[in-house]
Structure formats: C-alpha cells, structure tokens
Amino acid sequence: MLKYLACAAVALALTGLPASAANDGSADGTATYDLLFKEGTLNTVGMDQKLLYERTVTNTLVTDAAARDTGEIELSFEDSTPPQASLRFLRGEKHRNLGVFPRSVGNPIIMYFVETTVRDMAESAGGSPFYIRNRVKEALVTPTEVQAGEATFQGRSVKTQVVTLHPFADDPNQDRMKGFGDLALTITMSDEVPGWYQSLEATASGADGPVYSSLMRFEAMEESGQ
DSSP states (O other): OOOGGGGHHHHHTTTTOOOOOOOSSEEOHHHHHHHHTOTTTTTTSOTTEEEEEEEEEEESSSTTHHHHHOEEEEEEEEOOSSOEEEEEEEETTEEEEEEEEETTTOOTHHHHHHHHHHHHHHHHHOSOHHHHHHHHHHHHTSOEEEEEEEEEETTEEEEEEEEEEOTTTTOTTGGGSTTGGGOEEEEEEOTTSTTSEEEEEEEEOOTTSOOEEEEEEEEEEEEOOO
C-alpha cells in the first residue's frame, strides 16, 4: 500500500505554476489547478474545530475494498509553528494517521482524494502507479469546463462549482485498464461549505458495468475537544 503521506507529492510536483484567478466558464489549465487546489480554504475554520468527511467505497475488482476503505476522515489542527492540518482515517474504534500538512496551503483532503484514487486504480487494474499518477496530474492542469450548480448543505441550497476530469480519455492503454479507462473525477466546491469541498467522487463505469466508486462527502464541522 502506498504511504498516504505521499499524497503531498501530487501538489508539490505542480508547484511553480503561474497564479491565475480566472475560473469561470471554461478554465485554462492553470485556473483549473488553482480552483481545485484553492489556497486559504482553511482560514475560516478555527484551530479548535475539526472537519469530518464520510468516505464510501465500492470496488468489484478488490473484494475487501469496501470494508477496508469505507469510513470517516477527520481533519484537525496542530498548534505548532507554523500551524499544521492533520488527517486521520476512522473506522469504528480504529484509526490511522494519514499525514500532516501546512494549514496555510489549503485543505489537504483533495490530495488524499487524488492519491487514494491513484492507489486504488493501481491495485485494482494493475499497471504502474507512477504512470497513473502522472496522467492524473496532467488532467489537473488541463483546461476544463467549470459547471455552476447547487447542492443541499445543512438543509439549504448553496451555490457550487463542479469540475469533472477524465485522465484516461485519450489514453492508448485505455482498453487494458479493466474499466478504469473511463475514470471520472468530479469535485464539487462551494464557498459556503467549510473547507471548500462539498464532495469528491471518483467513478469507473466500465464497459460491462460499474467497477469502482469512491465518494468523499463533507459531513460536519465540530469542536475538536482539544
């Protein structure tokens, strides 16, 4: 299993891109990345608060994936210098640490989402995780249409921005990916949702029916009790 802390490499490998604020309509590659990895998304979350996300997984190619990977993800803060954001995966009474990231950069849940998708595809379909990761990284800086929409959040409707990426749409190896060739990554974002991300979903439909789904959905912001 890939070490989850390695998900930081997804963002670090793309550092140095020029800044861009344009993200309406169809975004250029830089604006797509800037929107998905928006900085400052944790600035309005107090140090004594935590964000909770529910992760639900189905995988017809790996029989124990649903039981192993379905659970809750907790984002809390460490009062260090500089402040850090910490991710933990919770399932029942068990938990494991996923990594620690600079709070100022933004919400690391998207890095975890990207890297778990890469890991799951490599485990399920075979192939090199480095190849898969590089194709996903290319998709993150590919000009992509941004859809305006609405979602229900805490009983009310909020405005959202939705980006869907297809990393393997033109891949010459698509037919050998056991249904992951049509992998779609859909990220729904809103300024009205703490931490920016309302949901992050990866789906692989497959020619003979769905083979994979991973949905991370924002649940709540609570006091951390620290």
